[in-house]
Amino acid sequence: MTDDKLKGLRTKIDKLDRDILELISDRARCAQEVARVKQNEDAAAVFYRPEREAQVLRRVMDRNDGPLDDEEMARLFREIMSACLALEEPVRVAFLGPEGTFTQQAAMKHFGHSAVSVPMAAIDEVFREVTAGAVRYGVVPVENSTEGVISHTLDSFMDSSLKICGEVVLRIHQHLLVSENTRRDHITRIYSHAQSLAQCRKWLDAHWPMAERVAVSSNAEAAKRIKGEWNSAAIAGDMAADIYGLEKISEKIEDQPDNSTRFLIIGHQDVPSSGADKTSIVVSMRNQPGALHSILEVFHVHDVDLTRVETRPSRSGIWNYVFFIDFEGHTDDPVIQKVLEKLGSRVNDLRVLGSYPKGVL
Numbered sequence: 001m002t003d004d005k006l007k008g009l010r011t012k013i014d015k016l017d018r019d020i021l022e023l024i025s026d027r028a029r030c031a032q033e034v035a036r037v038k039q040n041e042d043a044a045a046v047f048y049r050p051e052r053e054a055q056v057l058r059r060v061m062d063r064n065d066g067p068l069d070d071e072e073m074a075r076l077f078r079e080i081m082s083a084c085l086a087l088e089e090p091v092r093v094a095f096l097g098p099e100g101t102f103t104q105q106a107a108m109k110h111f112g113h114s115a116v117s118v119p120m121a122a123i124d125e126v127f128r129e130v131t132a133g134a135v136r137y138g139v140v141p142v143e144n145s146t147e148g149v150i151s152h153t154l155d156s157f158m159d160s161s162l163k164i165c166g167e168v169v170l171r172i173h174q175h176l177l178v179s180e181n182t183r184r185d186h187i188t189r190i191y192s193h194a195q196s197l198a199q200c201r202k203w204l205d206a207h208w209p210m211a212e213r214v215a216v217s218s219n220a221e222a223a224k225r226i227k228g229e230w231n232s233a234a235i236a237g238d239m240a241a242d243i244y245g246l247e248k249i250s251e252k253i254e255d256q257p258d259n260s261t262r263f264l265i266i267g268h269q270d271v272p273s274s275g276a277d278k279t280s281i282v283v284s285m286r287n288q289p290g291a292l293h294s295i296l297e298v299f300h301v302h303d304v305d306l307t308r309v310e311t312r313p314s315r316s317g318i319w320n321y322v323f324f325i326d327f328e329g330h331t332d333d334p335v336i337q338k339v340l341e342k343l344g345s346r347v348n349d350l351r352v353l354g355s356y357p358k359g360v361l
C-alpha cells in the first residue's frame with residue numbers, strides 16, 4: 001500500500017521534473033533571444049539588467065504561497081537567471097579577496113553561481129579593476145550592523161567616478177576554525193580581520209581571554225595562515241572553512257545574533273528605476289554651524305526617508321566635511337530631482353553615486 005503510494009508520488013515528481021526542465025530551457029531560449037535583440041540595437045549592449053532582475057525576484061516572492069519560503073524560492077530563481085545570463089557572457093565580478101571572504105559570498109548571493117568572481121587584494125584594487133574595464137562589476141563591503149561603516153570603501157568613492165549599481169545584505173556568521181595540524185589544547189593565537197575580531201569581542205573575552213588576537217587583511221587570509229601553525233586558530237565564515245578545509249570548533253560566535261554586512265555593487269551603469277530603489281549621494285560643505293541641519297531639512301520637507309548618513313573628513317581642506325547620504329527613491333522620481341536641486345544650492349559639491357534597486361535577497 002505505502003509502496004504503491006510512493007511509486008505514484010515518484011512518477012508524479014518525474015513528470016514534474018520533465019516539465020520544469022522544459023520550462024527552464026524555454027526560459028533560457030527567451031533570455032538568449034533578448035540578448036540577440038539587445039545586440040542588434042547596440043553592439044556594445046550590456047546584457048545584465050539589475051533593475052529587471054530585482055523585479056523578477058520581487059515578483060517571485062510576492063507570488064510564492066509556500067511550502068518553500070520566499071527567500072528559498074527567490075534563491076532558486078536567482079540561480080536560473082544567473083545561468084541564463086551566462087549563456088551570453090558570464091558576468092565577471094571583482095571582489096575583496098582572497099577566495100572565501102564574506103565579500104565573495106555576497107557576490108555569489110547577488111549575481112548567482114554562474115558569475116565568474118575574481119579576487120582582489122584590497123578595496124581600492126576592486127575599484128581600479130572595474131575602472132580599467134578588466135571586470136564589469138565589483139563588490140565591496142560598506143557597513144556592518146555591529147561595527148559600523150567601512151571607511152576604506154567610502155574613501156575610495158571620493159577618488160572614483162564609478163557608480164553604485166546595487167546592494168546586497170549578508171547575515172554574517174563567524175566560526176572558530178582549526179586545521180588538522182592545530183593542537184587544540186595549545187591555542188595561543190587567533191587570527192581574523194579586525195572587523196571580525198570586534199564582532200566576536202565578548203565571546204573571545206569569555207572563552208579565549210588568554211589568546212593573542214592578531215588582525216590580518218581578511219578572514220580568508222586568517223583561515224589560510226593557520227594551516228602552517230600548530231598553535232593558532234582563525235575566525236572566519238562558512239565559505240573560508242570549506243575552501244581551506246578547516247574544522248569549526250565553535251559555531252556562530254558573533255556577539256550580535258543579527259550581525260549582518262551590507263555590500264555595494266559598483267560599475268559603470270546607470271540603473272533605471274525598479275520600483276523600489278535607493279539613491280546614494282556624497283556632498284561636501286564648509287564645517288559651519290547648522291551645516292548638517294540644512295541638508296537634512298531638505299529631506300524632511302519633501303518626506304524622503306533617509307537610510308544612512310555618514311561623515312568623513314574631506315581631504316581637500318581641513319575645514320570641509322563630506323557627507324555620504326543614502327535615501328529611498330530614484331533620481332528618475334520628480335521628488336528626488338527636486339531634493340537634489342535644492343541640496344545642490346546649499347552645498348559646495350554634490351555627486352550622485354547611483355540609484356539602484358533595494359537589496360531583494
Ligand SMILES: C=C(O[C@@H]1C=C(C(=O)O)C=C[C@H]1O)C(=O)O
Pocket residue numbers: 030031034035047048049050052053056080081082084085
Ligand atoms: C533577459 C534579460 O536579460 C538578463 C536576464 C534576465 C533573466 O534571465 O530574467 C534578466 C535581466 C538581465 O540580467 C532582460 O533584460 O530581460
